[in-house]
Structure formats: structure tokens, C-alpha cells
Amino acid sequence: MPPTTYEVYKELEREERFAPQAGSSQESSYNTWRERAIGRNLRRGIALIIGCWLIYFLYLNRLYAASITQRFSNNKNGVSDYDATADAAVSGQTTRVALEAHIMSKCPDAQDCLQKLVVPAMERISDKVDFELSFIGSVSEKTSDVECKHGPTECIGNILMLCAANLPFHSANSVVSSTPRTPVIRSLGFANCLISDYEQIPSRSLVESCSLEHGIDFESLNQCASHEDDNLDDPQDPITDDPSGISLLRQSVKHSEDVGVKTSCTVRVDEKVWCIRDGGEWKDCYNGSGVTTLVEEVERLWEQRN
Template sequence: MPPTAYEVYKELEREDRFAPHAGSTQDSSYTTWRERAATRNLRRGLAIIIACWMFYFLYLNRLYAASIARSFSNKQEELTSGTVKIPLEAHIMSKCPDAQDCLQQLVVPAMERISDKVDFDLSFIGSISKQTSDVECKHGPTECIGNMIILCAANLPFPPNSHGSSTSRTPVIRSLGFANCLIGDYEQIPSRSLVESCALEHGIDFDALNECASRQDDGLNDPEDPTPDDPTGIALLRKSVQHSADLGVTKSCTVRLDEKVWCIRDNGEWADCPGGSGDVSALVGEVERLWAQRNQ
């Protein structure tokens, strides 16, 4: 560590005390000592300056290295946020026992393991009257209400009390848990006590849910409906049913992975499934394979 100014001063004072003085018989020695002292002081001063520059240089390098590290970290976050998720979709009817089996035996257990790797959607099966454009459901109007409630839960602005220009929707794990809760007791859909209980369990705003599902204005002729900030249950249902019809999906429950049918649960049996059944490990393994392939 270079000497402090005080230490340098004391050293010069000590040397002056014991140096030859002018006027003595050692004038030439006095001059020579002064030259040596000046040289030492110059070297010492240069050493201090060099040490300061080195410290400054190293400090700047540390700042630069930290900047590079932050830049690399930000780049990694950008790459992570830009990952390609695998499409996974389940087409169901809310009052269907096959939908209950499908969610409980395959979809929910799989999603617990691969929710971060998939773009999951829950769609509904029904029909749209050509005469009235009304949506009709296989198990009656109460099933249509159940479908709307589940769709509203998935499309409400999140967090629950947000208003205005929120673009966030209810997290998939919450909305899927809510759907599974309702369909787990599908005979009671759309009982208010059941809906309130499931909404409370999964952090869904019941009042907002009720408002969305009960609105009469379905925006049939409005291409912007349902709007992200003001979802309408009937508009969400019509859009979902039309989507399933466009894909030719008619059986509840049909699971589609990467835009292809992966497995069907119909009349209490699994069909068209790899391995012949609704194998959770097989679905998880295929999702992980596709995800790794597209995110190398």
C-alpha cells in the first residue's frame, strides 16, 4: 500500500534532521544528498500516480465486466421469454363424465409437470343454430352456463381487481383448477354454492365471474367481441364452440397436442391414445421432447 501524505512528510522531516547542512565542510555531500532525495521523492510520487491509475483502471474494468454480465443476464431473460411453447388443448363439455375423467386422470396431472412448456387452452363442444345463432349444448342449457362460467374464469383480467387496459388473464393453473373443481361435481353445475366454493378455492373473483356469465349482450355482430377487458360469456362460448367445430372435434373429451389429436375419452373408455390409454407419462414425455426440439 503506498505511503500516506503524512508518512511521506514525516520521512522527509527525518531525512532533513540528519542531513548535512549548508555552510558545513560537506557542501558537496549536501548537494549530492539533496539530488538523491529529490530523485527518491520523484520515484515515490510516480509510484503513487501509477498505483492510482492502476486502481482506477481496474475499477473501470470491474464496472465494464459488471455491465457485460448484466447484458448477458438480460439476453438470457430475453431468450427465456422467447421460448416456443407447445400447443396443448382439451375439448370438453362441462357436464360430461368423460370430461371429468379426462381432466382428473390425464390433463391436470400432466399440467402439474409441464405447464411451463405448453400453451394450454380449454375449449368446448356444442352446436350453433343456423336459424337463431344460439349456442346449444348436449346436456342442456345448464351445461352452456357451466361452459360460460369456465370460459369467463379463464378470460377475466388478472389480478382480479384490475380494470381498464389490463392484458393479463387468469393464470392457466388457476383457471384449470377452477374448471376441474366444477367438473369434479358436474351434476351440480351451475349451482351458486358450487361456483362460489370453487371460485374462492382458486382465487377467482365471483362477482366478476357472475357479471361475465350473465350478460345478455353477446356482441354477435361485433368482430371485436369478446374484448380482452370486458369478456362476455356467451361470446366466449360461441367462439369456443365454433373453434371446436372448425377442427371437426365432436367427442368430449378430445385432447390435442401440437395441433393433432393425442387422446380421446369417450363413453368411459380411452381411444386413439399412444399406448392405448390416457398415459400421463407418455403425454409429458412427448411435450418435453417437442419443447427441447424447438428450443435448442
């Protein structure tokens, strides 16, 4: 325990009592003695201040670590209100409207499309649609290799978004025991997070940050993206339990080719082209590019079927 002010004062008083008096032949010794006493207590005071700052820093560090751990736990294991709503809708056997966005992960038009139309609309109609994020590219007929317009890094970005959407998801609090895939509100949020900084795809720091923010397990995501199993057409392949990123990408690109979509971003409603974002402009839109118009169309179709 550091000395109290009283103890320091008494020690100085004792040293003065036994120190030589001023003017004596030992005056220099007295000054040295006094300087040593003052220096010793000054060092004690500095050490006490440093110790207090160190304890305070360690305390703040523990609080920060605890908050990060709690945030990750909530994102990874917690179930959002949307998750419960989606499970309830599944158990009620409602007929949803197909809503699909065909994009390229490193395309500025895809960024605009998600942020200005798809995500705002999904915030209002997520419980009424079967949403799918599909990707545009080309598949070699000879080798079955997938090529992406903006290069291999775009293919990786596409794979990461597909893996996030297709990872197995289990929730202890959901109405049904589990959902086969990540809830759309999470996977779409992850995709939007990546594409908001698409120039940095596939930077590890960006992927980890977006994974943490939207409750996607990074290790599972990385395993899916680096999975070499490519037997997606094999009915025995356990794709839902152990998804392969390259297989998911090939399937998605073939799907876009099959439905005749070649432009990023193309939004389809009920399997029909609703609107296209190309060259920084909206084109060939069925009834305008507004969020409200899209929401109203989905709600109209949903009411017809339910």
C-alpha cells in the first residue's frame, strides 16, 4: 500500500530532525539527504499515478471485450423479430410472391439497385416474398468454369453472398425447429454491406465486419467459399448441410442465363422483369422504379393468392 500523506509528512519531519542544521559543516549532506527524501516520495507518487491509470485502462479494456463478445453472441445466436415472423409465415403455409434481383457483386449499378430499391422494399414486404439474390456471369461449355465480368474477385464476392444465403440456420426460439437457410434479412443485409464497399471485395476485414454485423458465422462462411466439392447436380450431395460456394455460383449463373437475364441489376417480380438498373439509370421498368410502386405490386399479388 502506498504511504499516506501523513506518513510522508512524518518521514520528512524525522529526516529534518536528525539532519544537520543550516550553516554547519554538514550542510551539503543535509541537502543531499533532503533531496533524496523528496525524490523518493516523488517517485512513489508517480508510481501511484501510473498504477491507477493502468488499472483504469485494464478496466476499460475488459468492458470493451465484454461488449464485443455480447454483440457477437447476440448476432450469432439471437433471433430477430423477422426470424420469428418468417418462421410463423412458413408454419401458416402462405403463398409468397417471387422477388429476385440479378446482380454482379462489384457492379455500381447493383449497389444502387440494392440500396435504392430492393432493400427499402424488403423492409416493408419481407414477409410476403420469396426473395432470391442471383448472379450474372458466364459458364464455359467445355470446362464448366465460371467467369465474372469484373474478374476473379467479383466471383469471390458472388460466392460469399451465395454462401451467406445458403448456410444452415438453426434457431432455438423459432416456431419451427429450423430453417434450411440463413434468414433473408440477414443474408441480404450481409450482401448489401459488402456491396456498399464493393471496391474492397473480398477484403478479409470487410467480410469479417459484415459477417459480425449481420450474424453470419465467419468460419462457416469461409469454409463454404473455399469448398472444393463441385457436385451440385448430384442428388446425394448434402448441399444444405455443407454448401459449396463454386457449385452455388455455377447454379446461380446458369439460372440467370436460363431466364434470359444479362444485365446487372435486373429486378424480377413473379418471374417477370420489373425494372433494370444499367449505366446509372433505370430502364424498362414495368410501372416505375419507385419503392412504393414495387411494394404495392407485391402486396396486390400477395392478396390475390392469400
